[in-house]
Amino acid sequence: MKSTTIDTVRDGEVPRHGKPGLLDRFLNIFADVRAGEGLTVLLLMTNLFLILAGYYLLKTIREPLILASKGGSAEVKSYAAAAIAGILIVLVPLYSALASRVSRVRLINSVTLFFIACLIAFFVLSQAGVPVGVPFFIWVGIFNLMIIAQLWAFANDIYTVGEGKRLFAIVGFGASLGAIAGSFVTGQLVKQYGPYPFMLGAAALLVTSMIITNIVNTREKRGQGSDVTPGDRAEAAGAPAAADPGQDRVKGRSGFALVFSDRYLLMIALLMLVYNLVNTNGEYILSKTVVSQYTHSHSAAALGGLDEKKVIGEFYGNYLTVVNVLAALIQAFLVSRIIKFFGVGGGLLVLPLVALIGYGAMAFIPILSIIRSAKIAENSIDYSLQGTVKNALYLPTSREAKYKAKQANDTFFVRFGDVISAGIVLAGTTWLGFAAKQFALVNLVLIAVWLTVAVALGRRFHRLARTD
Numbered sequence: 001m002k003s004t005t006i007d008t009v010r011d012g013e014v015p016r017h018g019k020p021g022l023l024d025r026f027l028n029i030f031a032d033v034r035a036g037e038g039l040t041v042l043l044l045m046t047n048l049f050l051i052l053a054g055y056y057l058l059k060t061i062r063e064p065l066i067l068a069s070k071g072g073s074a075e076v077k078s079y080a081a082a083a084i085a086g087i088l089i090v091l092v093p094l095y096s097a098l099a100s101r102v103s104r105v106r107l108i109n110s111v112t113l114f115f116i117a118c119l120i121a122f123f124v125l126s127q128a129g130v131p132v133g134v135p136f137f138i139w140v141g142i143f144n145l146m147i148i149a150q151l152w153a154f155a156n157d158i159y160t161v162g163e164g165k166r167l168f169a170i171v172g173f174g175a176s177l178g179a180i181a182g183s184f185v186t187g188q189l190v191k192q193y194g195p196y197p198f199m200l201g202a203a204a205l206l207v208t209s210m211i212i213t214n215i216v217n218t219r220e221k222r223g224q225g226s227d228v229t230p231g232d233r234a235e236a237a238g239a240p241a242a243a244d245p246g247q248d249r250v251k252g253r254s255g256f257a258l259v260f261s262d263r264y265l266l267m268i269a270l271l272m273l274v275y276n277l278v279n280t281n282g283e284y285i286l287s288k289t290v291v292s293q294y295t296h297s298h299s300a301a302a303l304g305g306l307d308e309k310k311v312i313g314e315f316y317g318n319y320l321t322v323v324n325v326l327a328a329l330i331q332a333f334l335v336s337r338i339i340k341f342f343g344v345g346g347g348l349l350v351l352p353l354v355a356l357i358g359y360g361a362m363a364f365i366p367i368l369s370i371i372r373s374a375k376i377a378e379n380s381i382d383y384s385l386q387g388t389v390k391n392a393l394y395l396p397t398s399r400e401a402k403y404k405a406k407q408a409n410d411t412f413f414v415r416f417g418d419v420i421s422a423g424i425v426l427a428g429t430t431w432l433g434f435a436a437k438q439f440a441l442v443n444l445v446l447i448a449v450w451l452t453v454a455v456a457l458g459r460r461f462h463r464l465a466r467t468d
Contacts, residue, residue, distance in 0.1 A: 056182025345458020
């Protein structure tokens, strides 16, 4: 069976025998779930729920840790994000090498255990009085991309193109619910307990997630030591294969080599870079405005104190809760329908169009209420529809691309957008005297590039998936 970096796969699926069970019928309210599919998709949804809940525990507390720490600021936050890309230049090849040597479940277990150990170390250091704001911010920026990309690669490996287009909306709903739970709990409790205990809470969630991953892997495994991959099921339906049968290891080139050798994967990398650049610029605008408002309401001497940490933590906890409630509603009731009627390509265009409106409003009325509203709209779609369609882009690719190229695109190229954003922030604040309005205008130019890439990528996806 042939395996290449890009394997075109038809949407055809092998029919599953039997009648839909109660769980299958219930999930059919939200998407087209067929007989026997309900339990696996529910487990994957639960897994993503746990990972996102843990991430939002950490995301909410990282803001006060870096914005309100001694020497911290919105600018330091932007520059720290840029450092992540440099670290990922080393981590992505190491991840690719590990993926070539161990099974997919061992790969996931190893990476998850590493991140659990890091969380315990950060907690111990913080209790010893060691300042962890900047290194913790950098670590969270690596953690959230690698751990989430890894789980979506696993889901891509389990499902065919047709199955993924039907079921990813439900899997993604777990992310929306987890984000709500994580941000809400942290926003309510951080004022009472401070940021540090949530590190251990996130570690416990990761342990549970790892257990579920192993359960799903065992459930989907057929035969002795070999997996029934999307390629096997597609071949049975008369379609070309998306992955090598009987192989639970990801052999071949590194993630970077795969991306630069294939136009489709390179287009995904460019999409990830540009849209993350827009989002990161927007996060800087929001962070700077929040800190400025606090400064105007309190004396400058209060900056960096515990009260500022609590106020900023409460703002971000409540802000992220609103974002994630909207994301969950979009994910539950709109995502599967948008993909069904407009396809993955059409879904890719929604977020840049919304961002175009939002940053246009910021450019004319750069006040906190407008900026907050625009970012809520942008991020709620990013965390729902955009998250689903960007992950669906890997459905017609090989297993090698799913684990390695996806890891490169979802980590390095996302964070390379942060490098460029840090450069824009440095130039804008140091030499050009930019305020929120000017940064919003920069984003409008970038969104034009984003739309162009999204249109081309959507067309390419449909050709590869043979859904024209």
